[in-house]
Amino acid sequence: MTSYYINEIFPSVQGEGAKTGCPAVFVRFQGCSVRCPWCDTKYTWKGGAKCASLVPASEIFVKDRKAGCALIEKEALVRDITGRYPNIPLVILTGGEPCEQDIGPLCESLRARGLDIAVETSGHVDFDFPDYVYVVVSPKLGVPNGELVPRMARRADEIKYVIGNEADLERMKPLRVAYPDKLFCLQPKSQDKEATRLCFEYVISRSGKLRLSLQTEKMIDIR
Numbered sequence: 001m002t003s004y005y006i007n008e009i010f011p012s013v014q015g016e017g018a019k020t021g022c023p024a025v026f027v028r029f030q031g032c033s034v035r036c037p038w039c040d041t042k043y044t045w046k047g048g049a050k051c052a053s054l055v056p057a058s059e060i061f062v063k064d065r066k067a068g069c070a071l072i073e074k075e076a077l078v079r080d081i082t083g084r085y086p087n088i089p090l091v092i093l094t095g096g097e098p099c100e101q102d103i104g105p106l107c108e109s110l111r112a113r114g115l116d117i118a119v120e121t122s123g124h125v126d127f128d129f130p131d132y133v134y135v136v137v138s139p140k141l142g143v144p145n146g147e148l149v150p151r152m153a154r155r156a157d158e159i160k161y162v163i164g165n166e167a168d169l170e171r172m173k174p175l176r177v178a179y180p181d182k183l184f185c186l187q188p189k190s191q192d193k194e195a196t197r198l199c200f201e202y203v204i205s206r207s208g209k210l211r212l213s214l215q216t217e218k219m220i221d222i223r
């Protein structure tokens with residue numbers, strides 16, 4: 001039996017990256033060992049990867065950006081998602097860090113129900129994704145625990161790179177050289193105005209597949 005520690009599940013639209021605007025069910029996994037200082041989902045770290053105290057499964061569909069998680073069996077999870085949101089074709093597995101749990105079987109079950117699947121990962125866990133999964137890798141190169149596994153960078157359908165300052169652009173450079181054909185979405189850190197200008201200037205002045213990725217969910221105050 002495969003079960004997962006899940007912090008919250010909610011319907012929204014993809015707010016970031018190349019699929020911005022796509023309706024999706026977000027499944028937010030508990031825990032992330034990278035621990036970025038600017039992380040906006042620190043509540044998924046509380047209680048550790050398995051949660052100090054579990055909440056009932058029904059609660060993760062209603063609680064909003066709070067600590068606590070439920071341990072849910074894979075098929076029950078898929079039934080809950082499809083039962084509650086039958087019209088939403090895309091499931092986004094995020095966190096926390098979804099790849100710190102074995103999400104392979106969950107991807108299979110979701111796919112068997114005809115759903116599209118995207119994963120948001122920092123790329124520090126070496127994970128073998130099936131072809132049908134849309135993989136967004138958001139490297140955390142300046143963070144001590146955030147080392148990027150090269151296979152994850154190669155597998156990425158989209159590299160979402162968070163930019164806070166010029167030093168982040170410098171850190172991104174070798175990645176752009178190593179993966180010249182990848183789609184790079186530059187995302188200003190924490191909606192900072194100067195970081196937004198840096199990302200904007202970058203994407204209009206370089207060659208390659210580039211996008212400006214704004215956290216649109218925060219602009220319109222949705223989840």
Ligand SMILES: Nc1nc2[nH]cc(C(=O)O)c2c(=O)[nH]1
Pocket residue numbers: 012013014015016026041094095120217222223
């Ligand atoms: N609307 C919306 N889009 C998102 N894209 C990535 C998210 C994330 O937290 O991983 C996220 C999120 O939390 N909300």
Ligand code: SF4
Pocket residue numbers: 032033034035036038039040041042095096097122140
């Ligand atoms: S990798 Fe993502 S989820 Fe993990 S600490 Fe950093 S920002 Fe938060």
Ligand SMILES: [Mg+2]
Pocket residue numbers: 040041
């Ligand atoms: Mg978010």
